Amino acid sequence: MAHPVSVTLDVEDLRPSPDLPERAVVMTHRVLDLFAEFDIRASVYVVADLAERRPELVRRAAAEGHEVGLHGHAHVPLPVVGEALFAEVTRSARSLLQDLSGQPVDGYRAPMMSLVPASSWAVPILADLGFSYSSSTLPAPSPLYGWPGLPRRAFRWSAGLVELPCPLVRVPLLDLPYLGGTYLRLLPDAVRRHGQRRAGPDEVLWTYCHPWEFDPDEPYHPHDHIGTIASRIAWLRRTHMERRVRRLLAEPVAAPLGERVGAIAASDLPVVDHLQPPALGRVARLTNGRLRSG
Numbered sequence: 001m002a003h004p005v006s007v008t009l010d011v012e013d014l015r016p017s018p019d020l021p022e023r024a025v026v027m028t029h030r031v032l033d034l035f036a037e038f039d040i041r042a043s044v045y046v047v048a049d050l051a052e053r054r055p056e057l058v059r060r061a062a063a064e065g066h067e068v069g070l071h072g073h074a075h076v077p078l079p080v081v082g083e084a085l086f087a088e089v090t091r092s093a094r095s096l097l098q099d100l101s102g103q104p105v106d107g108y109r110a111p112m113m114s115l116v117p118a119s120s121w122a123v124p125i126l127a128d129l130g131f132s133y134s135s136s137t138l139p140a141p142s143p144l145y146g147w148p149g150l151p152r153r154a155f156r157w158s159a160g161l162v163e164l165p166c167p168l169v170r171v172p173l174l175d176l177p178y179l180g181g182t183y184l185r186l187l188p189d190a191v192r193r194h195g196q197r198r199a200g201p202d203e204v205l206w207t208y209c210h211p212w213e214f215d216p217d218e219p220y221h222p223h224d225h226i227g228t229i230a231s232r233i234a235w236l237r238r239t240h241m242e243r244r245v246r247r248l249l250a251e252p253v254a255a256p257l258g259e260r261v262g263a264i265a266a267s268d269l270p271v272v273d274h275l276q277p278p279a280l281g282r283v284a285r286l287t288n289g290r291l292r293s294g
């Protein structure tokens, strides 16, 4: 049986210059239209600097029954934000989203899954700020941000909050975050279905996508923080995205992540200490973070 997935959307504005058209707004509305058409509720993680400029995006997501979560004060990876700034900017970002949405903001998604051993200082800060869960880790080697060795199922940080790691499927030699937007665009649907069938009964499956992935009309521009290869990949096969997501939404969809976390008994989860990250194996040391430029 294929396990249902929760749907999540990371709302961000990745334009390298404010002089370029602000396509994030129209594309976010378009994806919310799609969710409404299928009558599904998603977890919508919003970058606070975009929410501040375009509060109507947060208000609409909340009014339509979606969970609103935080995708960073700005779209900057955690190791670049740094520990000194993180608590202050994240506190005010959460409070902005709470004011706009009228909901408690319980969920945090690090930009680019950048919760890694070098940024594990963020875990107790997120717990102190009142987040009840994070879905910010990729528990495998990744050319950008990965934390190999973490559990692949939901776990609890010893600092308190629950972590829902990005779901992976094993294909020969590789663990792929097969429900992520890039993989939805690039891989055949059969890979997604294979992963959903192989998932264990206690895995919390979630897909993530971005409004820009639905936008084939946006001209290519490189992103300094991910390098040329990853920037190019972000522009591939965008014309496929809506069709792929429509197929996924036509199947049974699970509740937003905040509700699923609320239904898990904390005592059933393994506990991980953020200060004792698992040691990386040889392959992970060679491949992890290779495409990062910052």
Ligand SMILES: [Zn+2]
Residues within 6 Å of the ligand: 010, 012, 071, 075, 111, 112
């Ligand atoms: Zn993002």
